[in-house]
Amino acid sequence: MLRSRFVWQIPAVLLVAITVLVLGNEYAIASSSRRTKNIPYVTPNVPDFDVDRNVLDVYQPNQRQAIGRPVVVFIHGGAWDSGSKNLYAFIGRRLAKQGVVAVLINYRLAPSVTVPDMADDCARAVIWTQTHIAEYGGDPSRIFVMGHSAGGGLAALIATNDQLFTKLGAIRNPIKGAILDDPGGLDMFDYLTKMEYSGDEKYLVPFGKNPAVWRDVSPLYYVRADSPPVLMYAGEHTYPGIASSTRKFNQRLQDLGVKHEFTILPGKKHVGMVTQLFWEHNIIYRDLLRFVGA
Structure with missing residues (x-):
């Protein structure tokens, strides 16, 4: 006994x-880091301001240095209708510990808004970062975007579609590179036209029913020869739609001569592609630090 x-x-x-x-x-x-949380990146008195969603957190290393640090803006996933920056504090802390100023953002979600509005939110968060990040030790000339799943698709979209910034009054797109972790939505025009998988109809809520909009928010169609460099990762056992679109996106980058790296991580499923970032010495962090010049 x-x-x-x-x-x-x-x-x-x-x-x-x-x-x-x-x-x-x-x-x-x-x-080893400091977190400043729930900073509005949209003026609170504008009509579309959302007090819970139009906010961001900044993670900065405690140790000061004479020159600004590289900046990574992280966009969370959640199928365009869920998720929060608060679930990914571990990413902010690990980036800050390794010498990067991390900005984790929220953005408005479906069904309240559609993907074009989400992309606008992400662009506005990047513009806020460019304007204010020096106050937190970041270099406004070295801003990179990163995202997982739906957040990876939004990161790719704002990195490649310069009009998202010029229509907000910016002279140019300030993004210097994108880190895409098992990104979703790289070619939603193709995906929603085919509707190959069970439950795909749910994506008509965030993307709407107009094929022209599906194309407008698909990063694949904005890639140019002068697009910023890309680090892209896909899990060996991720969802078929992501596996297909990342291969297609990689081929597009290759055809246009855009500087990029594409890595398929053995044994990884979709969720594991982001939970692995809990570990400080993960391969994505190692590549990222080199990529951003940390």
Whole structure:
């Protein structure tokens, strides 16, 4: 009986030990950075301001340096109708610990708005970053965007579609490169035209029913020879639509001579492609630090 009891106690002891190690690790990482949260990136008195969604958090390294640090704006995923920057604080902390100023943003979601509005929000967050990031130790001339899933598609869209910035009064697109982690929505025109998979109708809520809009928010059709460089990753076992569109996007980048790297990570599923970023020495971080010049 005693032996049986002891065997059942082992998992609990291990769980406590793991919890202590994880919390200790998180405290050590958090202590090396500062977080300023819920900063509005849209003037609160504009008609479309959303108090919960038009805000961002800035993570900056505690250690100051004479020159500005590279900046990564992270856009969360969630199928264009869910998700929050608050779920990805670990990414902000890990980037800051490694010498990057991280900006994690919220944006408005379906069904309240559609993807064109979400893209506008992301562009407005980048413009805020360009204007204010020097106050947090960042270099406004070295802004990169990063995203997972739907956030990866939005990151690709604002990196390639300069009109999203010029219509907001910017002289040029300030984005210097994009890091796309298992991105969704790279070619929604093709995806929604075919409707190959069960449940695809749900995407007609964020994207609407007009094929012209599907094309307008598909990054594939904005890539040019002078588009900013791209780091792109896909999981070996990700969703078929993402597997197909990342290959197509990679081919487009290659055909136009855009500087890029495309890596398929063995054994990874879609969710695992973002949860792996919990680990500081993950391959994506290693590549990213080189990419942004941290």
